[in-house]
Amino acid sequence: MEIVGLIIASLGVLIVFDTPRKWIAAQFSRKRVNQTRPSLAEDEPTSLHAIILYVNSSAKPLNLDNDIALATSSTVDPFVGDGRWLLDMVSALSISTMGQLDELVARHTPHAKLLAHAILSEHQKIRRGHGLSLVLEIEAMQRYGSDWYEKFIKLLKMTSSSKRFADEIYSFYMTVRRSRA
Numbered sequence: 001m002e003i004v005g006l007i008i009a010s011l012g013v014l015i016v017f018d019t020p021r022k023w024i025a026a027q028f029s030r031k032r033v034n035q036t037r038p039s040l041a042e043d044e045p046t047s048l049h050a051i052i053l054y055v056n057s058s059a060k061p062l063n064l065d066n067d068i069a070l071a072t073s074s075t076v077d078p079f080v081g082d083g084r085w086l087l088d089m090v091s092a093l094s095i096s097t098m099g100q101l102d103e104l105v106a107r108h109t110p111h112a113k114l115l116a117h118a119i120l121s122e123h124q125k126i127r128r129g130h131g132l133s134l135v136l137e138i139e140a141m142q143r144y145g146s147d148w149y150e151k152f153i154k155l156l157k158m159t160s161s162s163k164r165f166a167d168e169i170y171s172f173y174m175t176v177r178r179s180r181a
Contacts, residue, residue, distance in 0.1 A: 054098060067113055119169060
């Protein structure tokens with residue numbers, strides 16, 4: 001009798017703990033990663049929370065990441081990390097509202113797709129937010145030209161890159177920019 005009671009109790013514990021786990025897993029399944037949600041207000045100030053929400057739910061960055069992944073025969077992995085590196089880049093460019101950020105994404109998307117195709121290897125995994133990072137780098141290259149390493153990357157607290165790598169990206173960008181002109 002004790003064995004039957006023990007089996008029933010074990011099944012009860014399994015059901016109680018397994019059901020919420022399945023529900024939580026379903027809520028965060030990959031099917032939901034590409035779903036867009038209502039966009040942020042254009043006058044919403046840039047903040048860590050707003051940028052992460054934008055990367056994970058707004059149509060423009062989602063489509064940009066998906067297009068980059070498609071062009072490189074890759075997949076898009078979910079956003080990982082605290083996002084401070086994106087906030088650092090946004091702050092360094094003095095972008096103060098989400099509307100300004102959204103406008104930059106719209107303006108630089110064609111160049112970002114081509115630049116990603118030039119610098120990424122095929123089947124390389126793309127993390128959500130990669131497209132936005134490229135857009136911000138493109139904006140810095142447009143603002144500062146070949147001095148973008150000194151005036152942008154070197155000043156970032158959450159990102160490090162060598163001058164040589166920055167020069168290579170700038171060279172790729174100039175090639176991409178000429179091809180789109």
